[in-house]
Amino acid sequence: MSDQAEDKSSAAIVFGGSRGIGAAIAHQLADDGFAVALTYLANADQAAAVRDTILRSGGRAIAVQADSRDPWAVREAIDAVARELGPLDVSVINAGALRLAPIASFPLEDFDLLVDVNIRGVFLTMQASIPALRNGGRLITIGSNTAIRSSSPQGAVYAMTKAAIVKLVEGLALELAPRRITVNNVQPGPIETDLTAGMAAALAERIPLRRIGKPAEIAALVSFLASSDAGFITGASLTIDGGFVL
Numbered sequence: 001m002s003d004q005a006e007d008k009s010s011a012a013i014v015f016g017g018s019r020g021i022g023a024a025i026a027h028q029l030a031d032d033g034f035a036v037a038l039t040y041l042a043n044a045d046q047a048a049a050v051r052d053t054i055l056r057s058g059g060r061a062i063a064v065q066a067d068s069r070d071p072w073a074v075r076e077a078i079d080a081v082a083r084e085l086g087p088l089d090v091s092v093i094n095a096g097a098l099r100l101a102p103i104a105s106f107p108l109e110d111f112d113l114l115v116d117v118n119i120r121g122v123f124l125t126m127q128a129s130i131p132a133l134r135n136g137g138r139l140i141t142i143g144s145n146t147a148i149r150s151s152s153p154q155g156a157v158y159a160m161t162k163a164a165i166v167k168l169v170e171g172l173a174l175e176l177a178p179r180r181i182t183v184n185n186v187q188p189g190p191i192e193t194d195l196t197a198g199m200a201a202a203l204a205e206r207i208p209l210r211r212i213g214k215p216a217e218i219a220a221l222v223s224f225l226a227s228s229d230a231g232f233i234t235g236a237s238l239t240i241d242g243g244f245v246l
């Protein structure tokens with residue numbers, strides 16, 4: 001949390017906050033007292049539903065359409081935070097895409113999509129967040145345990161994009177350390193969202209805890225990383241996956 005967080009004007013942005021893990025993070029950060037901006041790509045209704053739930057609970061929230069691959073849109077979203085909510089303390093980069101296929105037959109347009117959303121989008125949202133974040137703030141990415149585990153024979157391209165985030169986070173942590181902004185990467189295993197629809201039972205069989213995770217369990221770790229108690233954690237990729245193995 002930033003040096004000024006106690007002044008009750010703390011704001012957070014969740015890139016990709018309309019559904020799944022991002023929506024859970026938006027709700028959790030609102031419960032933690034942050035005014036929350038959430039971005040979305042296409043699901044305006046679901047983004048509005050997350051925003052309205054926060055507003056009904058007495059929180060402050062806005063929903064902003066912003067494709068993470070579009071530098072102008074991402075900067076607009078960051079500007080909206082300053083304009084409507086206040087100075088930025090926490091930036092959560094959650095937006096991501098998944099495509100599965102063997103490398104031999106992996107469609108080039110799917111390869112480009114994964115690189116665009118999962119690497120270029122993370123890079124652009126990092127770039128836009130850096131000047132806006134207050135000293136002592138938090139930048140948190142949502143990667144994947146596939147960066148360190150062998151996921152599936154069809155998951156190599158997705159895993160490659162999530163491994164790239166590990167290095168971006170390590171480098172940015174060094175760059176922002178002088179401003180006491182921590183930069184960390186949360187690496188979920190299989191979580192119950194639209195992304196894993198229809199795969200839950202098969203995935204659970206490969207997890208020692210015999211279940212897939214819940215979005216709220218990822219949000220709880222993000223909440224901790226955003227808190228002042230986590231001020232000595234930076235450059236880390238933290239895996240949260242029920243002990244997922246081959």
Ligand SMILES: NC(=O)c1ccc[n+]([C@@H]2O[C@H](COP(=O)([O-])OP(=O)(O)OC[C@H]3O[C@@H](n4cnc5c(N)ncnc54)[C@H](OP(=O)(O)O)[C@@H]3O)[C@@H](O)[C@H]2O)c1
Nearest residue numbers: 016018019020021041042043067068095096190191193195
């Ligand atoms: N679910 C899992 O098992 C799992 C495991 C490991 C890692 N992850 C990672 O966790 C993150 C969230 O996953 P999820 O399962 O919650 O996904 P999800 O249910 O598919 O939701 C994706 C979210 O990202 C937004 N989004 C997608 N592309 C975007 C773009 N180009 N620009 C802006 N927003 C975009 C979506 O907006 P719209 O609603 O408008 O489409 C939505 O809010 C992803 O980075 C994913 O790779 C998920």
